[in-house]
Amino acid sequence: MSSAxxxxxxxxTDLKPVWCPGCGDFGVxxxxxxxxxxxxxxxxxxxxxxxxxxxxxxxxxxxxxxxNSLHGRALPIATGVKVAAPNLTVLAVGGDGDGIAIxxxxxMHAARRNVDITYLMMDNEIYGLTKGQAAPTTPSxxxxxxxTYGNPEQAVDPCALAISFGSTWVGRGFSGDVKGxxxxxxxxxxxxxxxxxxxxxxxxxxxxxxxxxxxxAKLRAVPEGHDRTDRAAALRLTSEDDHLTAGVLFEEQRTxxxxxxxxxxxxxxxxxxxxxxxxxxxSFAPA
Amino acid sequence: xxxxxxxxxxxxxxxxxxxxxxxxxxxxSKGLHIIKTEAYGPQIRGGESSSTVRVSGEPIHAQSDxxxxxxxxxxxxxxxxxxxxxxxDKAIVFHExxxxxxxxxxxxxxxxxxxxxxxxxxxxxxxxxxxATGLVAGALGLPLDAIRSAIARRFAKKAPAxxxxxxxxxDRGVLEAASxxxxxxxxxxxxxxxxxxxxxxxxxxxxxxxxxxxxxxxGYPITPSTEILxxxxxxxxxxxxxMLQTEDELSAIGATIGASFAGTKAMTATSxxxxxxxxxxxxxxxxxxxxxxxxxxxxxxxxxxxxxxxxQSDLFQAVYASHGDTPRVVIACSDVEESFHATVDxxxxxxxxxxxxxxxxxxxxxxxxxxxxEVRLQHEVRDRRxxxxxxxxxxxxxxxxxxxxxxxSVPGMAGGIYQTNGLEHDEQGRPSASFQVHEAMxxxxxxxxxxxxxxxxxxxxxxxxxxxVGVICWGSSVGVLHEALQKMxxxxxxxxxxxPIMLAPLPRHNMQTFIDSxxxxxxxELSYSGQFHQYLLSQVDLPRQATSLYSRSGGKPLLASEIVxxxxxxxxxxxxxxxx
Numbered sequence: 001m002s003s004a005x006x007x008x009x010x011x012x013t014d015l016k017p018v019w020c021p022g023c024g025d026f027g028v029x030x031x032x033x034x035x036x037x038x039x040x041x042x043x044x045x046x047x048x049x050x051x052x053x054x055x056x057x058x059x060x061x062x063x064x065x066x067x068n069s070l071h072g073r074a075l076p077i078a079t080g081v082k083v084a085a086p087n088l089t090v091l092a093v094g095g096d097g098d099g100i101a102i103x104x105x106x107x108m109h110a111a112r113r114n115v116d117i118t119y120l121m122m123d124n125e126i127y128g129l130t131k132g133q134a135a136p137t138t139p140s141x142x143x144x145x146x147x148t149y150g151n152p153e154q155a156v157d158p159c160a161l162a163i164s165f166g167s168t169w170v171g172r173g174f175s176g177d178v179k180g181x182x183x184x185x186x187x188x189x190x191x192x193x194x195x196x197x198x199x200x201x202x203x204x205x206x207x208x209x210x211x212x213x214x215x216x217a218k219l220r221a222v223p224e225g226h227d228r229t230d231r232a233a234a235l236r237l238t239s240e241d242d243h244l245t246a247g248v249l250f251e252e253q254r255t256x257x258x259x260x261x262x263x264x265x266x267x268x269x270x271x272x273x274x275x276x277x278x279x280x281x282x283s284f285a286p287a
Numbered sequence: 288x289x290x291x292x293x294x295x296x297x298x299x300x301x302x303x304x305x306x307x308x309x310x311x312x313x314x315x316s317k318g319l320h321i322i323k324t325e326a327y328g329p330q331i332r333g334g335e336s337s338s339t340v341r342v343s344g345e346p347i348h349a350q351s352d353x354x355x356x357x358x359x360x361x362x363x364x365x366x367x368x369x370x371x372x373x374x375x376d377k378a379i380v381f382h383e384x385x386x387x388x389x390x391x392x393x394x395x396x397x398x399x400x401x402x403x404x405x406x407x408x409x410x411x412x413x414x415x416x417x418x419a420t421g422l423v424a425g426a427l428g429l430p431l432d433a434i435r436s437a438i439a440r441r442f443a444k445k446a447p448a449x450x451x452x453x454x455x456x457x458d459r460g461v462l463e464a465a466s467x468x469x470x471x472x473x474x475x476x477x478x479x480x481x482x483x484x485x486x487x488x489x490x491x492x493x494x495x496x497x498x499x500x501x502x503x504x505x506g507y508p509i510t511p512s513t514e515i516l517x518x519x520x521x522x523x524x525x526x527x528x529x530m531l532q533t534e535d536e537l538s539a540i541g542a543t544i545g546a547s548f549a550g551t552k553a554m555t556a557t558s559x560x561x562x563x564x565x566x567x568x569x570x571x572x573x574x575x576x577x578x579x580x581x582x583x584x585x586x587x588x589x590x591x592x593x594x595x596x597x598x599q600s601d602l603f604q605a606v607y608a609s610h611g612d613t614p615r616v617v618i619a620c621s622d623v624e625e626s627f628h629a630t631v632d633x634x635x636x637x638x639x640x641x642x643x644x645x646x647x648x649x650x651x652x653x654x655x656x657x658x659x660x661e662v663r664l665q666h667e668v669r670d671r672r673x674x675x676x677x678x679x680x681x682x683x684x685x686x687x688x689x690x691x692x693x694x695x696s697v698p699g700m701a702g703g704i705y706q707t708n709g710l711e712h713d714e715q716g717r718p719s720a721s722f723q724v725h726e727a728m729x730x731x732x733x734x735x736x737x738x739x740x741x742x743x744x745x746x747x748x749x750x751x752x753x754x755x756v757g758v759i760c761w762g763s764s765v766g767v768l769h770e771a772l773q774k775m776x777x778x779x780x781x782x783x784x785x786x787p788i789m790l791a792p793l794p795r796h797n798m799q800t801f802i803d804s805x806x807x808x809x810x811x812e813l814s815y816s817g818q819f820h821q822y823l824l825s826q827v828d829l830p831r832q833a834t835s836l837y838s839r840s841g842g843k844p845l846l847a848s849e850i851v852x853x854x855x856x857x858x859x860x861x862x863x864x865x866x867x
Contacts, residue, residue, distance in 0.1 A: 013706070015717055044701045049545070052709075059706050060718060065698040066706030067548060068718070069541075070571050076505075076538035080545020080553065081698070083529050084503055088549070088698050106541075109534040261529045268524035275525050280497065281661055284484040286316040286437065 006040055008033045013063045018054075024201030024212075025055050027175035028122050032062060032091070034178070035185035046089040049078040051103055053095035054129045055122035055201065072103025075110040078117050079257070086258040089189065090117040096137040097127050100158060104136075111165035111194050116256040118188045118195045121158055122175070124203035125211065132206035144206070158198045159238040163231060163250050168193035170234065170250040174219055175201040176212070180246065187248060193256050200244060215244060222247030288473045290343040292351040293423060294372055295416065297360030299333030302416030306358070307338030309420055309441060311485060313433035314342045315658050318480025322347055323656040327595075328367050335364035337372065342429070344477035348622065348766035350655070352846045354378060355472060356427060358419045360402065362386055371843070379472050381422060396471055400463065409459040410452035417453050421460020426467060428474035483658035488626040488648055489514035489556075491659065492582055493522070495630030496554050499668055501580070502528030503553040505542035507535055507561060510594045511650040512584035515556040536561035540568040540581060547578050548707070550671075550697030552634060556582035559601045560591065562608065562645075569643050570609035571709045573732065576685070576695070578637035578644075578671065582630065585649040585762075587841045597651035598841025599762055599813040602822060605645045606791045612729055614736040616644040617791040621747065621765035623657035624664075629788065631666040636743065638671040640692055640735045647790065651763045651844055671695055674703055683714045687727070691734030736792055744797055745788035754783030755861045756854060757805030759798070761786050761819060764811050764845055771850035781858055793826050806861050807833035811850060813841040 059066030133146035587593025696703025
């Protein structure tokens with residue numbers, strides 16, 4: 001099975017995406033196919049986990065093991081998968097509302113724990129599946145279906161959060177640039193630790209062509225000389241109002257959750273003889 | 288007397304809990320039966336504490352209603368527990384000399400003993416709990432050698448001089464008992480037997496999980512379930528497994544589901560507030576058919592409620608939580624040993640039938656320590672149905688089978704690839720909003736529940752063969768019913784008890800047969816609104832004119848005497864019918 005190299009088509013299911021024509025998520029999906037094929041990840045040793053939202057439909061379109069779960073809960077489930085089966089390639093995917101609003105707490109802790117998974121956030125600055133309400137990423141003042149008089153809240157930058165939370169790899173890509181996004185995705189998957197890739201994925205239906213054009217106009221590559229191991233520099237870079245910086249913003253090496261848990265097993269004495277039933281029960285024996 | 292309850296009460300540092308531990312451990316080593324409970328003031332650390340130990344040569348099923356021997360280091364600290372500690376009529380009380388008992392207590396036989404002064408003379412004033420232990424042991428005839436061994440074990444890590452000093456203080460206490468003269472209370476008598484294990488319900492639950500093959504646990508600390516997390520955090524790594532302390536209960540059950548999806552037997556444990564948070568993910572485990580074990584240790588509710596007290600008011604939540612038609616299995620445990628078996632059953636059913644399974648325990652079981660016979664901690668372990676080579680030819684994750692159970696592949700298995708879904712899905716796992724698919728899949732999932740109901744008819748049935756009054760109860764109430772029947776003597780011959788272990792699906796047929804064999808029915812539970820009674824109304828035919836309910840709020844353990852009292856009018860009424 002693993003002798004012939006996998007092609008992009010090996011990663012496609014026969015399910016037709018529910019996305020609107022022109023949706024940025026198509027570009028992300030194509031990048032997922034290409035990244036997995038380029039890295040020759042075995043489909044049966046790969047798991048894609050998602051929450052709920054337009055973009056969370058993605059696992060159904062990828063012919064690996066997949067789990068389209070509940071709104072906001074992709075990361076806890078992906079964490080459980082990775083700890084239980086550390087040899088698997090695990091991708092968590094979803095939208096900005098899924099990952100920052102309802103699932104925001106898990107984002108912080110998956111990053112902090114440095115779970116060795118890749119988290120792809122398809123960021124369209126809107127709630128698409130429920131047809132056009134404001135998300136935590138919707139710019140202040142924007143009119144949406146839920147902000148008739150303009151959004152009263154300040155938007156949050158997912159990359160700034162990811163860096164602050166302790167992600168060990170943070171990047172940003174643009175769904176319209178399938179080639180560039182594929183390369184970023186490969187780096188994210190190859191990264192040893194929690195890799196967060198923010199994917200600007202415009203919603204043509206609820207944000208219109210203008211959003212697509214505006215976002216593309218703001219895009220620029222990571223400037224030369226950026227020290228991606230410099231957390232403060234990475235935060236500055238992602239926080240510039242006039243630009244959306246695409247590329248690898250931050251990277252560091254830190255022990256992963258699974259490595260820590262393996263280390264704990266060693267400290268607990270696993271690897272020596274496993275404790276027998278009698279030994280465990282002895283701790284309850286009064287004599 | 289063959290059944291004795293001791294209580295030690297004092298301030299933090301008085302060693303009331305340690306004294307109870309020493310007695311309990313010593314008696315367990317002699318093969319006696321023990322139930323030990325503790326209670327604390329609200330302080331996070333220190334503060335007043337009480338420790339109650341029931342010792343018996345015969346099997347015991349609950350705390351006793353009243354304390355026979357009370358040791359009080361300070362009446363000020365006793366005040367906090369006054370409502371929780373009832374004294375037997377013949378109770379004897381030992382208290383620090385000079386600290387006089389309140390009026391309500393003074394009518395009992397009280398002895399003022401200079402605990403601290405005697406302990407100081409014998410070696411160390413701080414060891415007044417050891418002195419009191421010697422006093423009580425000497426006065427009542429507890430096994431002195433076993434207690435000496437228990438003291439030596441307790442201080443085994445200290446210098447030999449510390450052990451010697453404590454043994455000397457203990458002996459001084461025993462000597463002091465001789466000076467009390469004859470007591471109104473009989474001596475404790477017993478036969479020794481094989482040493483027993485002493486563990487809490489939470490520990491038994493954790494042991495059950497390990498026995499069943501659980502190698503992943505995720506949880507968020509919450510009283511009164513936290514000991515499960517702590518125990519598994521210590522032992523799972525030794526066994527090549529992992530414990531993950533998550534950021535909240537959503538994450539705890541999410542990670543549990545993820546680990547199980549990836550092929551590892553996994554569990555989470557919580558209490559009512561945590562189960563509330565887990566409700567949506569329970570539904571996910573149900574529709575995606577992922578084996579998931581959730582232990583819920585009940586406490587008083589709603590909301591934060593009474594975090595350290597017991598109640599049986601999470602029944603509705605366990606049976607009904609989550610939106611939609613959501614089949615799940617609910618198993619209750621009624622004592623410490625059954626916490627082990629219920630947990631293994633939960634894994635067996637979860638794995639074999641791909642269900643979320645909730646184990647319902649409660650604070651009174653989970654945090655009491657009780658003796659268990661090691662030989663009884665055995666239970667058949669069953670595993671998941673994996674796809675064979677034939678299934679993998681054209682694998683469909685949710686392919687229908689007569690019993691609804693489709694073999695489950697796990698990531699890493701070539702040929703077993705599927706994408707699962709919290710959306711309704713077809714046999715391949717592909718999302719579907721079709722009515723036909725939804726209907727068929729609901730049926731598939733509920734067929735599994737039927738299969739579980741068919742195979743697992745778990746219940747307790749004791750008391751009269753053909754009862755006049757049939758009592759139906761569950762969980763921690765079951766032990767109290769045992770005690771009540773013992774208290775009733777001959778009258779008990781007219782009472783029978785049926786207590787389902789499996790609450791969902793209920794062993795309905797067996798329960799109905801029981802109900803139909805009784806003249807009248809009494810439902811007993813610790814829930815103000817009578818959740819169990821309401822649930823039974825939807826499940827079985829209760830005789831409309833002949834069913835009564837004894838239910839009240841938790842916060843205070845159910846007493847055997849309460850049950851006896853509740854049964855009296857029913858027994859009289861039946862007798863009158865017979866006479867008529």
